[in-house]
Amino acid sequence: MAVFEHQTFLPHPREEVFAWFERPGALHRLTPPFSGRVLSAPSDGIRPGSTAVIAIGAPGVAGTGLAAAAAALAARVPWTPRPEVAWTARHTAYEKGRLFRDEMVRGPLGHWVHTHLFEDAPGGTLMRDTIDYGVPAERFFPGSTAESAARLFASHLRRIFAYRADQLAADLAFHAAHTGLHPAGRPLAVAISGASGLIGTQLRALLEGGGHRVLPLVRRAPAAPGEIFWGPATGTLDPEDLAACDAVVNLAGSPIGRRFTPAVKEDILRSRLSGTDLLARTAARLAGGGAMRTFVSASATGYYGAHPHREPDPEPLREDAPAGDDFLAAVCSAWEAAAAPAESAGVRTVRMRTGLVQSSAGGVLAQLLPLYAAGLGGPVRLPGSGEDPWQSWISLEDTVGAYAHAVLGDPAAEGAAEGALEGPVNLVAPEPVPGSVYARTLGRALHRPAALRVPAAAPRLLLGREGAADLAFSSQRVSSSRLEASGYVFRHRRLEDALRHVLP
Template identity: 45%
Template sequence: MTHQYIHETRLSQPREQVFAWHERPGALPRLTPPFGGGPDQVRQAPSDGIEPGSEAKLGISVPGTFGMVHLPWTAEHGEWDPPRYFTDRMVSGPLGEWEHRHVFEETENGGTLVRDQVTVRPLPEWAGKLNDLGERVMTPQLERIFAYRERQLRADLDFHDQHDGPRLTIAVAGSSGLVGTQVCALLETGGHTVLRLKRGGATGEGVIGWDPDEGVLNPHDLEGVDVVVHLGGESIATRFTPAKKHEIMRSRVDSTNLLVRALGQVSAEKRPRALVVASAIGYYGTGRGDEILTEDSASGDGFLAEVCREWERAAHGAAVYGMRVVNVRTGLVLSPTGGLLKPQLPLMEAGLSGPMGGGKQWQSWIGLDDMAGAVAHLALSDDAEGPFNVAAPEPVRQKEFAKTVAGVLHRPAVVPTPLAGPKAVLGAQATEELVAASHRVDVGKLLASGYRFRNEDLRSCAEHILGRTR
């Protein structure tokens, strides 16, 4: 037999605005939770929005695999009556049946009641009463999923209310990465047009083809773009061999120089107004201890500090053309699907985590949604310029980080990890700059620019991205 689950969300925004948010291409990535228990990986965006017949391909995490193993899930949209409701159902996947009806009702105060009605049968019909057991297991997972979706929807709508200026055309390099995917989705749900710079791809609808390795980018493809955002670069989570260091530096500096050259060849009346380029708090180097680091603090020692200096210097070449240039000095981005947290989760779930490298070093962290929100905010804010520390307002020591996140998982964090472990994997230099470095950054400039954090403290961030509550 089937079971029905209902979740209701009351919003202050009018129904047409809320429904329009769901119609836009970024809605599915924004609503898809990064933790297991439901569809938590977007493999292929809806083929035709939420209109009948549109298909999307997702994945559902296999329990116990920490998001590393997914089963395929294909959803098809059915009935559709804007702005009142739309439906989607699983046409193939691991459940016996799944249909989701999204209902939008006007409230007396001009807001919106969103009612999510899910009809689900966990197992095939022949499983009989085992479906009752499956329903008891699924209900808590559905509660986690829809609580996450409500927080995402509410915060995104508030973000777009704050940034209610003209809708822009924004070109994004690094659009398929952990941060870039969410930056694009957030901008799209706000009604902005996003053009993705794709390596080797032909320029076409929604895509600008380029090849940073060969220095290929047609300046005409940037005409009429309002803002360019560059978030790409070779991963730094590796041994710093001479070859890797060359690739890490080249992938950032050469691609930024290519962008700046192309921007300089666009006529002034058609040239983008701003260039927003990623950097990192690695700019401040190692050995900073308890020092509070502002954007005016001197750059430090080490390979990553050198990379960031050269990267920022390349980006500032665009200032010659009268463009607003922003350097996003990124903190440690938290998500169970990538970045700092992903490789630590299996040990944390097993209760085998604890202070790393003594645990005294400061970690300036930021949740993925605030990372995406800050980048979008800096792209949309005409008065934002220069370097910005982009991290949560409350940095923590590594010992507290391990204890807090493990606590959200209801696990202890008492097993210390000496630096010998990371050194065996990453080598001495990468361990010193990635694991042992202490960065206590101040984000007063970002706050003064008007950015409103979703999660200022580590516990609330971890609870959100892991789908856990006290």
């Protein structure tokens, strides 16, 4: 039996902090990608009887051998750092504004009782987390063995609660900064396509944490309140289903990290154009009645082409730079053009040109982890020239933060930044890095070497020659100045901070 305690000071009123925990999305925002993932959100918030299920992994970085890396690469799936087990928790106590408690009813530990206590403090709120727990060893090996296991688990808990404290503080600051920016003067209704994806899941949770209502667009029969059926392949979407929405966020699109066969290229293009065109035309129809104010649609820095620079230390690309001429540049150009009907109808339209999103739960970082964890990581050099490619990255938290900022900010709102977002916007961190710096930083964050140069044959084997040229061998130094001028405050300006936030 052991007790873990953690205190977090938050410069916000106790009622606001407690209200954040009562809203949907809190568990998604507080679950670290290096520790687990939410399988089933709380059935009734934090009220007694509400249950949730999380898939959790053992502490530390497991599965780091060459065999694990080879298996992940051969299967072309993201590396899973550890085996997962289901954890079912039930809320058992609740005092509005003061405390709530959850207990493990099924899971890997001996026992778990977590009490969240909220107290007024000078200038804000003091949140006290107290966990009474027992590690599995206590069931079979009482005494010193169980005590050692408890100490190891306590170290893991400290890492988890440091992540949770950072997330909570940043989310509360974000919502405080965006309160009252929109002229509606009330929580917004926001429809999201791709709401179950890597970005969509966290964007939904962030918006819901601010009291906004999110309506996911789904391609199956709606199974939960607020879900909206749509069929982009058939052009199916009832405008009445979006009539109450203030904004639509379009994140739908099939993955690009594949071999660029003719069928895959057609799928990549079609999955983006059909959905964007359908949503943009629907938003345009609704704009006449003043219902639809904002359309935020995904794009990518691939718009500029894989090799837009002619000099080794180029000036960062701004939004007025020309489009490239490779496959992904053509996709991005057509993707952005598909949003034109909404823009022409007077809907504020934002096109988010997203860089390399950093998350251990998916994307390029998840694909690199098996190599680095096995000690086989290292920089990629551009074939032929041997130059060090530029990497324009962004943390997952800043990705969803910028999307929410684009939704919530309005050029007509009192106090809105002079550069409020409209048109194309580069969604990248302020400090892009050369590939060699990226490799060293990731190796340092994982406590692994990163000196092996990746041979050009490896990306070509996985992605094909064209896919490797457009993805693995791309070099883009992209500016975030327009996003910052709109008033967005980055959570992670430095690559190392972004990586350490999401790695064990």
